[in-house]
Amino acid sequence: MNVRFDPATRLRGTITPPADKSISHRAALLGAMAAEPVRIHRYLHAADTHSTLAAMRALGALVEVQGEDVTIRGTGLREAAPVEGPIDVGNAGTLMRLLPGWLAGQDGRSYTLDGDASIRRRPIDRIATPLRAMGATIEATRGAVPPFTVHGTRLQGTEYVLPVASAQVKSCVLLAGLTAAGSTTVREPAPSRDHTERMLLAAGVPVTRAGDAITVASQDELAFDAITVPGDLSSAAFLIAAGLLVPGSRLLLEGVNTNWTRTGFVRIAERMGAIVLGALEQPGAELSPGEPAGDLDVAAGPLVGTVVEAGEVPLAIDELPLVALLGCFAEGETVVRGAGELRVKESDRIATVVEGLRGLGADIEATGDGFAVQGGGGLRGGALHAHGDHRLAMLGAVAGLASREGVEVVGMEAADVSYPGFAADVAALV
Numbered sequence: 306m307n308v309r310f311d312p313a314t315r316l317r318g319t320i321t322p323p324a325d326k327s328i329s330h331r332a333a334l335l336g337a338m339a340a341e342p343v344r345i346h347r348y349l350h351a352a353d354t355h356s357t358l359a360a361m362r363a364l365g366a367l368v369e370v371q372g373e374d375v376t377i378r379g380t381g382l383r384e385a386a387p388v389e390g391p392i393d394v395g396n397a398g399t400l401m402r403l404l405p406g407w408l409a410g411q412d413g414r415s416y417t418l419d420g421d422a423s424i425r426r427r428p429i430d431r432i433a434t435p436l437r438a439m440g441a442t443i444e445a446t447r448g449a450v451p452p453f454t455v456h457g458t459r460l461q462g463t464e465y466v467l468p469v470a471s472a473q474v475k476s477c478v479l480l481a482g483l484t485a486a487g488s489t490t491v492r493e494p495a496p497s498r499d500h501t502e503r504m505l506l507a508a509g510v511p512v513t514r515a516g517d518a519i520t521v522a523s524q525d526e527l528a529f530d531a532i533t534v535p536g537d538l539s540s541a542a543f544l545i546a547a548g549l550l551v552p553g554s555r556l557l558l559e560g561v562n563t564n565w566t567r568t569g570f571v572r573i574a575e576r577m578g579a580i581v582l583g584a585l586e587q588p589g590a591e592l593s594p595g596e597p598a599g600d601l602d603v604a605a606g607p608l609v610g611t612v613v614e615a616g617e618v619p620l621a622i623d624e625l626p627l628v629a630l631l632g633c634f635a636e637g638e639t640v641v642r643g644a645g646e647l648r649v650k651e652s653d654r655i656a657t658v659v660e661g662l663r664g665l666g667a668d669i670e671a672t673g674d675g676f677a678v679q680g681g682g683g684l685r686g687g688a689l690h691a692h693g694d695h696r697l698a699m700l701g702a703v704a705g706l707a708s709r710e711g712v713e714v715v716g717m718e719a720a721d722v723s724y725p726g727f728a729a730d731v732a733a734l735v
């Protein structure tokens with residue numbers, strides 16, 4: 306589906322961005338691992354998180370959808386049902402990387418995971434290595450990618466040092482740690498999103514964080530009250546960028562997750578001169594159960610270039626395409642370094658962002674682990690191909706609103722993976 310986004314004169318209004326994708330995936334998964342029913346308030350109803358509900362059903366959980374809410378009656382930690390044929394993760398990298406942490410502890414049962422064409426290009430050795438160290442057997446296509454099979458066993462706890470900061474890999478190992486004998490520690494080279502740790506704390510698991518080390522121990526069961534999912538900062542970020550770039554704009558975004566491990570993009574934008582008012586959690590805040598949420602008030606204004614270094618990357622990983630877009634409109638140079646992980650997202654986001662924005666008139670170069678933008682010229686407009694990547698599709702839309710001639714997004718339906726109401730929300734603001 307091709308959709309045109311014309312230049313906008315000013316954006317005004319109030320939007321409640323969709324529920325958080327990362328937190329919804331985790332709520333469904335931990336709900337299925339729990340012994341008692343869990344009610345999830347404001348689950349994300351989008352393609353990715355529906356893949357997770359389908360997978361949990363296949364594994365024996367009862368899933369009931371009541372409007373925006375979902376109730377899950379789980380199987381317990383060690384009683385996932387056997388599944389005939391592959392579990393389809395669709396386009397969901399988070400499901401593909403977290404679920405094996407649970408499955409690896411299902412003694413004597415084997416599970417195969419597969420997904421769409423993008424999933425079949427995404428590496429799984431990063432989870433296979435620690436799960437093998439804990440005792441599981443993993444067989445992957447060409448030793449590296451889906452479809453892959455996890456043979457569950459009685460796991461042993463481990464201490465695993467992540468070679469690259471990744472919340473997905475950290476979460477996978479922590480979930481495996483719940484069924485493994487003894488304790489399991491993950492060390493991360495830089496902080497990454499901590500939703501799994503917070504949700505486990507809320508489920509009564511004594512998770513500790515000391516410096517770069519996160520530790521869990523073997524559990525009998527998880528016990529939740531209800532889980533409430535806040536708005537997704539990564540989805541809100543597209544509207545924040547639109548509000549910053551379209552002259553005269555003023556937007557209010559309600560109920561957004563303000564967890565400090567997710568708000569790196571707001572701090573980068575503020576360094577570029579952006580005005581975003583709202584009570585964000587302080588960076589480095591102590592680990593606590595639950596997720597903070599708040600309202601963000603965004604106003605357009607002039608921006609200057611900035612440099613994003615490796616340590617900041619995990620806290621803004623999914624928003625780095627938007628940093629490139631802001632860079633096109635900012636005075637001077639904007640550089641992102643240490644972001645080689647972008648190459649293994651839903652698309653190679655260094656290649657697709659650079660090619661996409663260059664086609665709209667940007668002065669942008671790819672580097673091995675990021676990109677450099679010479680800003681100030683704004684964007685002419687043209688066509689941008691989403692390459693089946695939801696964040697590329699929404700990037701093209703925001704670029705169109707801020708451009709001189711508008712942008713035709715080729716493959717706009719990709720946005721349904723995380724933000725099915727995106728085009729309608731944009732239309733409401735124009």
Ligand code: S3P
Pocket residue numbers: 326327328399470471472473474476498622623646
């Ligand atoms: C996610 C972690 C990040 C992020 C992805 C969601 C998560 O991936 O890019 O969209 O929910 O844990 P990595 O762990 O590969 O950095």
